[in-house]
Amino acid sequence: MMQLICCSRPGICSPLRSQVFSVPYKAGVQWKLSRRISSVTCARSSSQQLGSAVSRFWSLTQRSIRRSPKGAITPRGLKFLLGPAFLTVSSRLFCHVAHCQEDVNNNTPIEVVTKDSLPEFKWHILWEFVKPQLFALTCAVVLAFGAAILNIQIPLMLGHLVNVVARHLRDNTGNYIGEMRGPALKLLGMYGIQGLLTSGYIILLSRVGERVAADMRKTLFASLLRQDVAFFDANKTGQLVNRLTADIQEFKSSFKLVISQGLRSVTQTVGCFVSLYVISPKLTGLTVVVLPCLVGAGALIGSFLRKLSRLAQEQVAKATGVADEALGNVRTVKAFAMEERELQLYAYEVDKSCEMNENLGNGIAIFQGLSNVALNCIVLGTIFAGGTLISNNELSPGDLMSFLVASQTVQRSLASISILFGQMVRGISSGARVFEYLSLQPSIPLCGGGRIPHHSLMGRVDFMNISFSYPTRPGHEVLKKFNLMLPPSKTIAIVGESGGGKSTVAALLERFYDPSSGVIMLDGLDIRTLDLSWLRGQVIGFINQEPVLFGSSIMENIRFGKPEATDAEVIEASKQANAYGFITSFPEGFNTLVGERGATLSGGQKQRIAIARALIKNPSILVLDEATSALDAESERVVQEALDRATRGRTVLIIAHRLSTIQRADLICVMSNGRIVEAGTHLELLSKGGIYSDLIRRQRAEEKK
Numbered sequence: 001m002m003q004l005i006c007c008s009r010p011g012i013c014s015p016l017r018s019q020v021f022s023v024p025y026k027a028g029v030q031w032k033l034s035r036r037i038s039s040v041t042c043a044r045s046s047s048q049q050l051g052s053a054v055s056r057f058w059s060l061t062q063r064s065i066r067r068s069p070k071g072a073i074t075p076r077g078l079k080f081l082l083g084p085a086f087l088t089v090s091s092r093l094f095c096h097v098a099h100c101q102e103d104v105n106n107n108t109p110i111e112v113v114t115k116d117s118l119p120e121f122k123w124h125i126l127w128e129f130v131k132p133q134l135f136a137l138t139c140a141v142v143l144a145f146g147a148a149i150l151n152i153q154i155p156l157m158l159g160h161l162v163n164v165v166a167r168h169l170r171d172n173t174g175n176y177i178g179e180m181r182g183p184a185l186k187l188l189g190m191y192g193i194q195g196l197l198t199s200g201y202i203i204l205l206s207r208v209g210e211r212v213a214a215d216m217r218k219t220l221f222a223s224l225l226r227q228d229v230a231f232f233d234a235n236k237t238g239q240l241v242n243r244l245t246a247d248i249q250e251f252k253s254s255f256k257l258v259i260s261q262g263l264r265s266v267t268q269t270v271g272c273f274v275s276l277y278v279i280s281p282k283l284t285g286l287t288v289v290v291l292p293c294l295v296g297a298g299a300l301i302g303s304f305l306r307k308l309s310r311l312a313q314e315q316v317a318k319a320t321g322v323a324d325e326a327l328g329n330v331r332t333v334k335a336f337a338m339e340e341r342e343l344q345l346y347a348y349e350v351d352k353s354c355e356m357n358e359n360l361g362n363g364i365a366i367f368q369g370l371s372n373v374a375l376n377c378i379v380l381g382t383i384f385a386g387g388t389l390i391s392n393n394e395l396s397p398g399d400l401m402s403f404l405v406a407s408q409t410v411q412r413s414l415a416s417i418s419i420l421f422g423q424m425v426r427g428i429s430s431g432a433r434v435f436e437y438l439s440l441q442p443s444i445p446l447c448g449g450g451r452i453p454h455h456s457l458m459g460r461v462d463f464m465n466i467s468f469s470y471p472t473r474p475g476h477e478v479l480k481k482f483n484l485m486l487p488p489s490k491t492i493a494i495v496g497e498s499g500g501g502k503s504t505v506a507a508l509l510e511r512f513y514d515p516s517s518g519v520i521m522l523d524g525l526d527i528r529t530l531d532l533s534w535l536r537g538q539v540i541g542f543i544n545q546e547p548v549l550f551g552s553s554i555m556e557n558i559r560f561g562k563p564e565a566t567d568a569e570v571i572e573a574s575k576q577a578n579a580y581g582f583i584t585s586f587p588e589g590f591n592t593l594v595g596e597r598g599a600t601l602s603g604g605q606k607q608r609i610a611i612a613r614a615l616i617k618n619p620s621i622l623v624l625d626e627a628t629s630a631l632d633a634e635s636e637r638v639v640q641e642a643l644d645r646a647t648r649g650r651t652v653l654i655i656a657h658r659l660s661t662i663q664r665a666d667l668i669c670v671m672s673n674g675r676i677v678e679a680g681t682h683l684e685l686l687s688k689g690g691i692y693s694d695l696i697r698r699q700r701a702e703e704k705k
């Protein structure tokens with residue numbers, strides 16, 4: 001690596017080398033180092049070209065000074081002056097190149113935002129988050145502004161120092177240290193204050209950004225949890241999680257960057273332009289013509305590269321999706337011996353992303369080459385024009401030095417404004433996506449409405465003329481004028497063909513959806529007028545085919561049904577659910593961790609914990625949606641025993657495939673195509689010889705096979 005950055009002019013390379021080798025000392029940034037090394041290589045070749053140009057300029061200036069009537073400056077003096085000017089310019093050039101590359105190469109997803117795809121950015125929502133941080137934010141803005149003002153002053157001070165040295169060299173007085181001490185100390189003081197201001201505003205902005213992001217995350221999560229089930233049918237979980245993570249992260253970064261760098265860049269650009277004009281209106285005129293053209297061209301190429309980068313990242317995401325799916329369903333992949341096929345799929349997507357990234361790399365390389373040439377030309381042009389002005393006594397060398405430093409600052413600021421603009425668009429689009437869900441009101445509000453006192457709650461449910469289509473399939477009517485009465489403390493079973501609408505009945509009772517028409521009554525009251533959190537939390541217990549447990553202890557999972565339950569209540573619920581025996585056989589007992597989604601438990605064990613979780617809230621109505629259909633015969637027997645106990649004294653709605661489990665139900669309803677087509681007890685339906693007896697016959701025949 002050292003070999004790479006060694007060059008014929010150690011004085012030129014040393015600032016670059018020090019910038020580069022300060023990087024590896026930070027852990028985990030080796031990869032950045034290699035990128036920077038390549039930038040240094042580009043900058044070095046540019047610097048060498050620049051070096052030879054300066055040598056030519058130097059000899060021309062010598063000749064011109066010799067011809068100059070006043071002989072304003074000695075050749076030694078000018079050489080002394082141009083050295084630091086050159087170093088400053090080349091190191092700033094290096095920073096610019098590295099900065100451009102970093103922006104294009106950065107790993108955050110870049111999106112092209114079209115007007116149609118962008119949800120509206122709601123400033124008033126942002127204001128709600130920023131308001132509590134207003135004091136800290138104002139302080140940060142003031143400090144950033146102060147640091148930017150000092151940044152304008154510093155080139156002027158440098159120029160003044162150079163003029164002092166030049167004058168002493170010209171007059172050959174030798175002892176210029178004394179005269180330089182004052183301004184140099186002032187300059188050092190300015191550096192110190194600038195450092196303090198910079199640290200101050202970065203700390204404040206970081207705090208503001210983190211707090212705003214944390215508040216946003218909490219509010220968005222709360223808003224997502226408030227949404228009804230139809231919302232989750234329509235939106236993928238991964239995308240929702242993305243809004244909580246990547247979008248808020250992107251918004252936070254943009255927010256911090258745009259405020260800190262945006263303020264600094266705009267102040268510096270304006271301030272430095274004023275300084276440039278004060279130093280030399282003629283040179284400023286030249287800069288005003290050339291710079292915007294270059295920045296505009298750079299922005300155009302930059303946006304094209306971003307588009308390439310977005311496509312490449314989408315391809316990487318596609319490849320990751322293939323790997324994610326294969327690893328997530330590894331048991332299925334192995335069961336079907338499909339490892340080779342998955343590998344081929346993954347390799348195909350990875351190769352495509354590799355090709356796209358190579359194209360992106362080529363684009364970046366061309367962009368860097370062009371920007372190097374353009375920047376060098378500007379520096380060269382300024383030195384030529386400035387040299388002419390010096391030889392005409394219209395400009396001092398110190399002024400040229402100040403001009404070069406200030407014009408580099410302008411250049412850098414304009415470049416960073418164009419980068420910031422892209423960042424701002426990304427931040428706004430991420431923010432808009434976050435705010436879209438923040439202001440979303442669920443169509444079924446969780447709170448509000450009445451409650452029936454526990455002692456007078458009977459648990460009678462009436463489905464009256466219910467018609468329903470899922471919001472994601474508006475034209476497809478799943479329930480058609482559906483009527484059913486669940487008498488208090490009775491067990492009603494629904495059976496029938498797959499897709500007939502059985503689970504939909506249970507979902508409507510839970511108010512996961514509201515019917516398109518018709519009413520569901522609880523003890524004669526429309527359930528839409530009742531408090532939903534009370535209805536779900538205390539009245540209805542729900543157990544389905546695939547109980548989902550949380551990755552915590554058994555105790556916490558059972559307590560999920562009633563957070564305030566005592567240990568004794570948890571133990572009692574587990575006994576009712578036939579779970580106490582197996583739980584206490586574990587070394588950790590109720591503190592046993594169940595693994596992700598209950599992965600360390602058998603199907604029957606998970607189901608019994610789910611039953612305990614439902615029973616602990618002592619619900620008046622119990623809904624069992626194929627609660628035993630995924631179990632083997634032995635597990636089913638144990639779970640069924642628990643369910644028989646659990647259903648006593650409650651209104652129960654059972655949805656079942658295995659007809660053996662519902663024979664003792666008070667009423668069995670056969671559903672077909674969104675309607676009840678047969679109803680009666682097991683014996684009544686058998687004697688009728690209709691669909692039910694047909695189902696029983698088929699099931700018995702299947703069991704005999």
Ligand SMILES: Nc1ncnc2c1ncn2[C@@H]1O[C@H](COP(=O)(O)OP(=O)(O)OP(=O)(O)O)[C@@H](O)[C@H]1O
Nearest residue numbers: 233470472473478497498499500501502503504505
């Ligand atoms: N979330 C949903 N969004 C859109 N359509 C759905 C949704 N859930 C179910 N459906 C559709 O509604 C119809 C009834 O589904 P439902 O789950 O109620 O039937 P089911 O009788 O319980 O079937 P199974 O016995 O196979 O569980 C089906 O056509 C199904 O495709």
